[in-house]
Amino acid sequence: MIAAVNITVIDREGEEHILEAPTDISMNLMELCKAYELPVQGTCGGMALCSTCHVYVLSDTELPEIQLAEEEMLDQAFFVEKNSRLGCQIKLSDALEGLVVKLAPEAAE
Numbered sequence: 443m444i445a446a447v448n449i450t451v452i453d454r455e456g457e458e459h460i461l462e463a464p465t466d467i468s469m470n471l472m473e474l475c476k477a478y479e480l481p482v483q484g485t486c487g488g489m490a491l492c493s494t495c496h497v498y499v500l501s502d503t504e505l506p507e508i509q510l511a512e513e514e515m516l517d518q519a520f521f522v523e524k525n526s527r528l529g530c531q532i533k534l535s536d537a538l539e540g541l542v543v544k545l546a547p548e549a550a551e
Contacts (some may be wrong), residue, residue: 449534451475452500521547
């Protein structure tokens with residue numbers, strides 16, 4: 443078991459951030475982004491009840507299958523693409539080494 447993996451997050455200005463992601467403390471991608479002070483709100487606290495942690499998966503990293511709650515939330519979100527996921531639903535694990543995501547635009551006010 444690896445203690446940490448490297449995940450690349452591209453912010454809304456196009457800047458790449460390589461984040462060291464611990465895999466041994468039950469964290470998700472939204473929490474990781476917040477820990478690095480990237481502009482991810484995570485308003486619902488990781489319950490898949492908002493889309494403020496919406497990301498686009500750019501790498502071909504295999505992710506867990508999307509669950510119904512995440513799918514339903516994405517159906518209501520802005521700027522959804524085929525590669526959209528909610529960061530709060532991506533649990534950090536060894537399998538995520540090399541994952542590349544881009545933060546989705548914030549919803550229109």
